[in-house]
Amino acid sequence: MRARRCPDARRTDEPREDLVVLERAGDAGHLRQKPQLGDAGESRYDPRSPPLILVGMRVDFDPQAMDTRNFYRLLTAVVVPRPIAWVSTLSARSVANLAPHSFFSVACVSPPVVQFTSVGRKDSLRNIEATRQFVVNLAPEHLFEQVNATATDFPHGVSEFDEVGIAREPSSLVKPPRVAASPVALECELHSTVLLGDSTVVFGRVVHAAVSEAVLVEGHPDVRKLRPLSRLGKDEWGTMGEVLEISRIPYADWPDGAN
Numbered sequence: 536m537r538a539r540r541c542p543d544a545r546r547t548d549e550p551r552e553d554l555v556v557l558e559r560a561g562d563a564g565h566l567r568q569k570p571q572l573g574d575a576g577e578s579r580y581d582p583r584s585p586p587l588i589l590v591g592m593r594v595d596f597d598p599q600a601m602d603t604r605n606f607y608r609l610l611t612a613v614v615v616p617r618p619i620a621w622v623s624t625l626s627a628r629s630v631a632n633l634a635p636h637s638f639f640s641v642a643c644v645s646p647p648v649v650q651f652t653s654v655g656r657k658d659s660l661r662n663i664e665a666t667r668q669f670v671v672n673l674a675p676e677h678l679f680e681q682v683n684a685t686a687t688d689f690p691h692g693v694s695e696f697d698e699v700g701i702a703r704e705p706s707s708l709v710k711p712p713r714v715a716a717s718p719v720a721l722e723c724e725l726h727s728t729v730l731l732g733d734s735t736v737v738f739g740r741v742v743h744a745a746v747s748e749a750v751l752v753e754g755h756p757d758v759r760k761l762r763p764l765s766r767l768g769k770d771e772w773g774t775m776g777e778v779l780e781i782s783r784i785p786y787a788d789w790p791d792g793a794n
């Protein structure tokens with residue numbers, strides 16, 4: 536690890552004539568730019584205004600020189616927040632398995648594919664290889680302790696549904712059950728796996744999505760009702776924070792852009 540000062544770095548707690556609209560966010564003392572709104576609440580953001588420079592000193596971390604575990608701890612502390620796929624599977628002997636995976640994302644739009652990563656060969660991965668199906672259940676805030684309990688390293692053949700006492704319900708198109716108390720279930724057929732070093736990325740084609748009526752607003756899932764958990768670094772987890780909304784800027788509206 537090596538600390539160095541970036542040539543362009545400016546401390547943001549120094550007075551800034553060009554950025555007068557700074558506000559402190561909470562007690563952490565972070566600085567952020569306040570949205571500039573017109574009388575009707577419209578954005579008055581000028582895309583040509585200089586961006587806020589946030590850093591002073593940077594510390595360098597070299598993955599080649601560091602212990603794998605320590606670099607993993609760094610990566611999981613900075614790739615945040617990560618959504619949690621609460622993955623249910625069935626073993627070849629039909630034992631229902633449930634485990635959280637935060638190395639999780641959407642991988643493809645058409646066909647709809649999601650992905651998660653098994654670090655090492657966990658029961659979820661072994662079951663999917665055997666049965667080629669799984670369900671990604673959304674991990675909601677109110678099941679925080681249960682989600683964590685399903686990450687216990689129970690022996691193969693022991694069901695986390697039974698051990699943790701989680702109610703299941705049948706899926707529509709696949710054999711692994713859904714978590715009854717989760718508002719969203721994405722039923723998946725195995726698309727492919729990719730082995731990367733010590734980990735296996737699992738891609739699942741989503742063949743059915745079941746969403747609780749209670750979280751829909753005008754037919755669309757509302758994040759304020761879903762209240763998803765997320766994974767942060769160390770033993771930290773996140774809950775829903777402030778939700779910001781902004782439209783994307785078409786190039787035609789960019790100052791001196793397409794005109």
Ligand SMILES: Cc1cc2nc3c(=O)[nH]c(=O)nc-3n(C[C@H](O)[C@H](O)[C@H](O)COP(=O)(O)O)c2cc1C
Pocket residue numbers: 619632633634635636637638639652653654655657658659660682683685686687688689766
């Ligand atoms: C919130 C959370 C996220 C996790 N994310 C992952 C992950 O992305 N990949 C992984 O291999 N293990 C992850 N784990 C650890 C597994 O859930 C844990 O090893 C579990 O026992 C695996 O269960 P299984 O053997 O039944 O598949 C995570 C644990 C927690 C609590």
